[in-house]
Amino acid sequence: MWNKIVISDYLLPLTKFGTIGFVHSVFEHSFNLKVGEQLINVANYNEYLSCFGLFVPIDSFAEIKPYLKQGDHIKIKSDRIVFYNLAEIKILNLSDYEVVSLKVTATQLEKESLHFLQQLLVAANLKEKIGIEQDAKFVAIKEQLLHPETADWASVTQFLIGRGKGLTPSGDDILVAYTFILGLSHIDYIKALVAELINQKGNTTDISWAYIESCVAGYVNSLIYQFYMDLKENKTEKFENDIQQIMKVGHTSGKDMCYGIYLGIKALLTLNFEKE
Numbered sequence: 001m002w003n004k005i006v007i008s009d010y011l012l013p014l015t016k017f018g019t020i021g022f023v024h025s026v027f028e029h030s031f032n033l034k035v036g037e038q039l040i041n042v043a044n045y046n047e048y049l050s051c052f053g054l055f056v057p058i059d060s061f062a063e064i065k066p067y068l069k070q071g072d073h074i075k076i077k078s079d080r081i082v083f084y085n086l087a088e089i090k091i092l093n094l095s096d097y098e099v100v101s102l103k104v105t106a107t108q109l110e111k112e113s114l115h116f117l118q119q120l121l122v123a124a125n126l127k128e129k130i131g132i133e134q135d136a137k138f139v140a141i142k143e144q145l146l147h148p149e150t151a152d153w154a155s156v157t158q159f160l161i162g163r164g165k166g167l168t169p170s171g172d173d174i175l176v177a178y179t180f181i182l183g184l185s186h187i188d189y190i191k192a193l194v195a196e197l198i199n200q201k202g203n204t205t206d207i208s209w210a211y212i213e214s215c216v217a218g219y220v221n222s223l224i225y226q227f228y229m230d231l232k233e234n235k236t237e238k239f240e241n242d243i244q245q246i247m248k249v250g251h252t253s254g255k256d257m258c259y260g261i262y263l264g265i266k267a268l269l270t271l272n273f274e275k276e
């Protein structure tokens with residue numbers, strides 16, 4: 001477990017999105033700040049870091065979180081975040097922190113590893129665990145995801161983005177993870193998908209949109225990043241644990257993401273994009 005503040009390099013420098021903002025939302029183990037158009041996630045989850053977030057150890061987190069209310073003003077400086085409310089001023093000192101890169105890039109994927117991973121995901125019975133209604137319209141969209149060379153990305157994104165319950169709707173989680181997988185390959189179809197994703201701003205929650213924007217920029221959460229590194233290094237013995245850890249996220253979010261990974265892998269194998 002981390003014992004100091006850890007920050008995703010997506011947020012650096014700390015003032016890149018502005019210096020004045022407010023508390024957007026508060027939860028048991030995390031809260032979100034909004035600066036300009038960007039959300040910043042501040043959390044105390046064990047070994048988990050949002051792509052647009054920072055991890056704060058329990059002692060420091062407990063000194064600030066109980067005093068926060070939605071709408072409270074904040075100010076960000078290079079070495080601290082200042083929280084203002086009617087009772088008092090609280091300061092999160094950021095003079096000493098560890099930087100973590102959660103950026104993923106295209107890489108060489110081994111066909112055998114993808115087949116093995118596909119088998120693990122099939123065994124996880126994800127179809128019965130995702131949080132989206134699997135009606136005829138969803139089945140039709142899924143078929144498009146499995147054939148990216150002919151997909152109508154406008155209809156795919158319009159159907160999935162914002163569909164489902166929760167802070168990150170299931171359709172969003174599926175599509176973010178799917179986009180991550182396609183982005184690891186060197187196929188051109190990903191460009192058209194990303195272009196349509198950007199057009200969906202305003203059609204989902206603020207929190208989910210922050211994940212979508214990060215995904216478009218090539219950033220993922222720390223659990224997906226660990227999976228990416230193991231996939232990149234062909235560490236097949238770690239795949240099962242990686243998938244299990246991702247599946248634990250949220251109520252259905254982790255299962256939705258794993259289903260998106262499954263669809264992406266199946267699409268790549270169908271395309272037979274690897275050099276034989």
